[in-house]
Amino acid sequence: MKSVVITGAGVVSSLGDTPAALHAALCEGRSGIGPVELFDTAGLGCPLGGEVKGFDAQKYLGKRNLRPLDRTSRLVASAAQSALDASGWTAEMRAEREVGLVLGTMFCSVHTISEFDRRALEAGPAYASPMDFSNTVINAAAGQTAILHDLRGVNTTISTGVTSGLQAIAYAADLIRGGRARALLAGGADELCFESFYGFDRAGLLCRSNGHEGHYPIPFDARRNGSTLGEGAALLMLEDAASARERGARVLAEVAGCGSGYDCSRSRDERRAVEAVAHSMRFAMYDAMLRPYEVECLSASANGSPRGDRREARAVAEVFGGYARSMPVMAIKAMLGETLGASGAMQAVAALETMRGGVLPGIPQLEQFEEDFPLALAGPDRQSVDVSNALVNSVGFDGHCCSVVLAKCDE
Amino acid sequence: MQNRIVVTGIGVVTSIGTGREQFWENLLAGRCGISAVESFDTGAYGVHCGAEVKGFDASRHLRRLDAARLGRASQFAAAAARLALADAGLEPESLDPLRAGVSLGTTSGEPQEVERFDDSYVAKELDKVGAEFIGRYPCHHISAHVAEELGFAGVNMMFPTACAAGNYAIAHAFDVLRAGRADLMLAGGSDAFSRITYTGFARLGAVAPERCQPFDRNRKGMIPGEGAGVLVLEPLKRARARGGRVYAEVAGYGLSCDAHHMTAAHPEGDGAARAMRQALDESRARPEEVSYISAHGTGTTTNDRLETIAVKRLFREHAYRVPVSSVKSMLGHTMGAASAIEAAVCALAVRDNRIPPTINLEEPDPECDLDYVPNRAREHMVSVAMNNAYAFGGNNASLVLRKCEV
Amino acid sequence: MSTDEIRAAVKESIASIANLDAGEIGDSASYKEDLQLDSLTILEIAVDAEYKFQVKIPDEELSNIRTVDDTVRIVEQYQSAPVIAAA
Numbered sequence: 001m002k003s004v005v006i007t008g009a010g011v012v013s014s015l016g017d018t019p020a021a022l023h024a025a026l027c028e029g030r031s032g033i034g035p036v037e038l039f040d041t042a043g044l045g046c047p048l049g050g051e052v053k054g055f056d057a058q059k060y061l062g063k064r065n066l067r068p069l070d071r072t073s074r075l076v077a078s079a080a081q082s083a084l085d086a087s088g089w090t091a092e093m094r095a096e097r098e099v100g101l102v103l104g105t106m107f108c109s110v111h112t113i114s115e116f117d118r119r120a121l122e123a124g125p126a127y128a129s130p131m132d133f134s135n136t137v138i139n140a141a142a143g144q145t146a147i148l149h150d151l152r153g154v155n156t157t158i159s160t161g162v163t164s165g166l167q168a169i170a171y172a173a174d175l176i177r178g179g180r181a182r183a184l185l186a187g188g189a190d191e192l193c194f195e196s197f198y199g200f201d202r203a204g205l206l207c208r209s210n211g212h213e214g215h216y217p218i219p220f221d222a223r224r225n226g227s228t229l230g231e232g233a234a235l236l237m238l239e240d241a242a243s244a245r246e247r248g249a250r251v252l253a254e255v256a257g258c259g260s261g262y263d264c265s266r267s268r269d270e271r272r273a274v275e276a277v278a279h280s281m282r283f284a285m286y287d288a289m290l291r292p293y294e295v296e297c298l299s300a301s302a303n304g305s306p307r308g309d310r311r312e313a314r315a316v317a318e319v320f321g322g323y324a325r326s327m328p329v330m331a332i333k334a335m336l337g338e339t340l341g342a343s344g345a346m347q348a349v350a351a352l353e354t355m356r357g358g359v360l361p362g363i364p365q366l367e368q369f370e371e372d373f374p375l376a377l378a379g380p381d382r383q384s385v386d387v388s389n390a391l392v393n394s395v396g397f398d399g400h401c402c403s404v405v406l407a408k409c410d411e
Numbered sequence: 412m413q414n415r416i417v418v419t420g421i422g423v424v425t426s427i428g429t430g431r432e433q434f435w436e437n438l439l440a441g442r443c444g445i446s447a448v449e450s451f452d453t454g455a456y457g458v459h460c461g462a463e464v465k466g467f468d469a470s471r472h473l474r475r476l477d478a479a480r481l482g483r484a485s486q487f488a489a490a491a492a493r494l495a496l497a498d499a500g501l502e503p504e505s506l507d508p509l510r511a512g513v514s515l516g517t518t519s520g521e522p523q524e525v526e527r528f529d530d531s532y533v534a535k536e537l538d539k540v541g542a543e544f545i546g547r548y549p550c551h552h553i554s555a556h557v558a559e560e561l562g563f564a565g566v567n568m569m570f571p572t573a574c575a576a577g578n579y580a581i582a583h584a585f586d587v588l589r590a591g592r593a594d595l596m597l598a599g600g601s602d603a604f605s606r607i608t609y610t611g612f613a614r615l616g617a618v619a620p621e622r623c624q625p626f627d628r629n630r631k632g633m634i635p636g637e638g639a640g641v642l643v644l645e646p647l648k649r650a651r652a653r654g655g656r657v658y659a660e661v662a663g664y665g666l667s668c669d670a671h672h673m674t675a676a677h678p679e680g681d682g683a684a685r686a687m688r689q690a691l692d693e694s695r696a697r698p699e700e701v702s703y704i705s706a707h708g709t710g711t712t713t714n715d716r717l718e719t720i721a722v723k724r725l726f727r728e729h730a731y732r733v734p735v736s737s738v739k740s741m742l743g744h745t746m747g748a749a750s751a752i753e754a755a756v757c758a759l760a761v762r763d764n765r766i767p768p769t770i771n772l773e774e775p776d777p778e779c780d781l782d783y784v785p786n787r788a789r790e791h792m793v794s795v796a797m798n799n800a801y802a803f804g805g806n807n808a809s810l811v812l813r814k815c816e817v
Numbered sequence: 818m819s820t821d822e823i824r825a826a827v828k829e830s831i832a833s834i835a836n837l838d839a840g841e842i843g844d845s846a847s848y849k850e851d852l853q854l855d856s857l858t859i860l861e862i863a864v865d866a867e868y869k870f871q872v873k874i875p876d877e878e879l880s881n882i883r884t885v886d887d888t889v890r891i892v893e894q895y896q897s898a899p900v901i902a903a904a
Contacts (some may be wrong), residue, residue: 098667100666114528117610121530126455126614129865133611134674135673137803138573139571140803142806143668146805147673154666155668157571159569161549203541260567261564264508264564265559266555398555616876673857
């Protein structure tokens, strides 16, 4: 089986549009969460979101006609440009060899779908926009990005809720290991839009300001009362190790192992829910040939959800036992919000930067802990670390879990 | 030595029958599931036909879940999953839940949920939309519901890769089984009739007024439809050990992207030919060994012409000798379910050595000059069948199924 | 609306949809050959014109719209025709 390496990364987030900028902001404890400006939140419980303010895709994509692309497609195409540049995959190289794209997204185009449908309802089906229609398919962002960047390899879209982006990385890694592809952009994206925001708000999943001070959400904190939504796109360039070496690419790290778990009780049975997360982590470590005590840091999926964060903490306690007390942990959704399909990929990007730079972001405002909380090193301050691997978790609201181990390569 | 993966059960929900036997009989008889659209008022549209699944009652097939709580695409998928397992002679309780998984594809997810959202929004009654929107709309709920219905806690994946989704889902299940990550996978696709999809295709001028006539000179477009197809996939070793019936072996697949245009295929069939070639290479089959191609064959002027070009590009002279048919002539375009239903068709063709027809083929088109099995099903030795699917965004997916001696 | 006003509005629409400079769009520019637009973009321009001017162009006529002039002409033609009420 072939080994899978990461040769570049691209990101568009509320805290920066390069991996280094994002990581620096996270380490400073800055928050990308603020009052939403993209749409009107009057009447909604939560007015906050992790919006990519002033996003202008033209900045990354040059003079091309971007009118046919909606916001999600633009986020993906922009992150793709950055990842391709970072990994040295020029347009000429892409013309000669097939680079593919695996994108995880929870909604992709729900905003475009709704706009399209509403115009047809209000003005009649004859006035529905043909261009919008081509973006109503959930694989639209992946398709648009492939057209813009001449990505003619495998083009897959995966939709498994919050875990979509990390799942896409696992799927892409498997394709490369199995010899089906040699270079794949993999990651995820979701845009902040009224439709999904409304849905989450109505479902009571978003935090409300109820007299607490400071920023929300606070993963793992005993006072947590929900997450906030964010948006963005993050893509890794994954390659077959041999062909990366052959072309003299710079290797950031290896995708050492992947695992997933599934709670078919869909969060109704707490035992099963915890087991699914534990299974996901165990499988990823087993795949990476790591013992629990060999995992050097954890990128938690925790996003401020009262039940979700607890589930992940319980699973960590089960899998790592007492070792959890000495494991550094980051929970970047504290500062980015829950970016859904993008989240796992953003976490991967932040983990890579942590391994590279030796600084692990803190979890701002994390001060009060539940009694049995296993991760004793979790806290609001950044830490200096010297870590050569990271376990990245993605835990969904309703059953899906995915875990990936990233590891520095001995080159 | 890699695991060989076989199809041991088939479950379908279609406009011409629910359940494998009824469906296959009707398909071979050239029955058509296209009629006037009933699920919404098409008065303001210039077209009025669709291939809806009429009179479907999911509660007849579900044991655990309450059909009333499920979106329509989930109902189809869960029902087809139950049918597939029953067809395979398996009780879900006999399986290790961690080793049983679900991999499905879709185009629209649960469109009625977003349509309800939009109706409320336009009527300024948005507060009618509650927590159920997030709990029902996102497309991952479809594979989640199937897992919930059956108690499967293994791999659970959803591929919303539009009209090629079924093939993507089956391809992934194939990989999962070969890697030993599961003992059994339910793989397929599901889509519910969608006002949004209908509006879009009608606006593109792609919807035919009455009939779907793939490859016919006077073809006027596709007919949107709905349904689900689910296959039970297992390692051959396990199927043999339990005396399961084997329809066909999944021999290989290929995925590619045109990277050309969102709604129009590459004019020279480049991406499509690459996907077919990859599938054949993996199956260790040469083009000349392919006995049947289940075409994407939507019935639009462009698709059928470009698909013909792609087939010729890969198969060369043999293109004229391999029968190619489009069951969309009978089922309409069931979107994400299409290639899953068509994979089931290939498995059945391999089992029975019979090929379904392309109906409504009355006048040949000089640009589409292959053997499309016009109007009548045919007896034909099918050793290797290829299932092709093409989607918006330029996604191409080809699957190869092969006879398997048990 | 005068023909000139219609033409200006049509050019605005093309500029916005196709990311072109309205001032550089010739009156008789052909969508495919001169402006290098694909069929989806051309259709989008036609539907946008229908929407903007509240006209209904029969589907059969859409394929006859090949130049900017065609669009202007057809909008004028159907503006004076009775509009079929949308549902």
